[in-house]
Amino acid sequence: xxxxxxxxxxxxxxxxxxxxxxxxxxxxxxxxxxxxxxxxxxxxxxxxxxxxxxxxxxxxxxxxxxxxxxxxxxxxxxxxxxxxxxxxxxxxxxxxxxxxxxxxxxxxxxxxxxxxxxxxxxxxxxxxxxxxxxxxxxxxxxxxxxxxxxxxxxxxxxxxxxxxxxxxxxxxxxxxxxxx
Numbered sequence: 001x002x003x004x005x006x007x008x009x010x011x012x013x014x015x016x017x018x019x020x021x022x023x024x025x026x027x028x029x030x031x032x033x034x035x036x037x038x039x040x041x042x043x044x045x046x047x048x049x050x051x052x053x054x055x056x057x058x059x060x061x062x063x064x065x066x067x068x069x070x071x072x073x074x075x076x077x078x079x080x081x082x083x084x085x086x087x088x089x090x091x092x093x094x095x096x097x098x099x100x101x102x103x104x105x106x107x108x109x110x111x112x113x114x115x116x117x118x119x120x121x122x123x124x125x126x127x128x129x130x131x132x133x134x135x136x137x138x139x140x141x142x143x144x145x146x147x148x149x150x151x152x153x154x155x156x157x158x159x160x161x162x163x164x165x166x167x168x169x170x171x172x173x174x175x176x177x178x179x180x
Contacts, residue, residue: 003075003085010089011066014096025103039106042178043171051167058163061156065139068153079138088138094131095164098124122173129169132161 026036040048075085102124109117139157144150 001075004070007088007092008070010092010096014093018096018099021100022103025107028107038110039103041176043175047171051171054159054163054167058160061159064149064156065135065153068149072147072149073142079141091131091135095128098127125169125173129165132164136161
């Protein structure tokens with residue numbers, strides 16, 4: 001039960017911090033007289049609503065697989081017969097902490113234009129993407145055992161991973177410098 005309380009606490013505390021970081025990051029741009037849409041960089045206008053849609057779908061999917069980990073998965077589970085439940089704590093922190101840093105780091109990069117800041121921004125995105133892939137693999141590894149949440153969890157984790165890996169990690173990084 002302890003590990004589940006820790007996982008729930010990580011989600012509540014760090015999830016709130018991610019949302020607050022986005023709020024303060026957008027306000028930082030507005031206070032500087034800059035349009036928050038600059039965070040899209042050169043991502044084509046036609047892709048932006050698709051990315052935003054998947055952002056929300058990924059968030060819904062996130063709740064499905066997180067709910068499953070919290071409610072249906074015993075704390076004694078071994079993922080891939082090797083990784084204990086507390087491994088989820090690390091993976092979730094590897095999603096949350098870089099996500100909190102992303103907007104500030106992107107703004108820093110937009111202000112500095114240095115290659116180091118760009119590399120740091122991309123490393124932040126790929127840290128989240130890799131942790132998401134591992135969460136997807138952990139979700140798949142659960143194998144259904146009279147659990148109606150298995151399939152929604154796998155689909156949710158797949159959508160979340162698609163967003164963090166493909167849309168954020170690849171599409172955003174490839175298009176950010178277009179038209180600049």
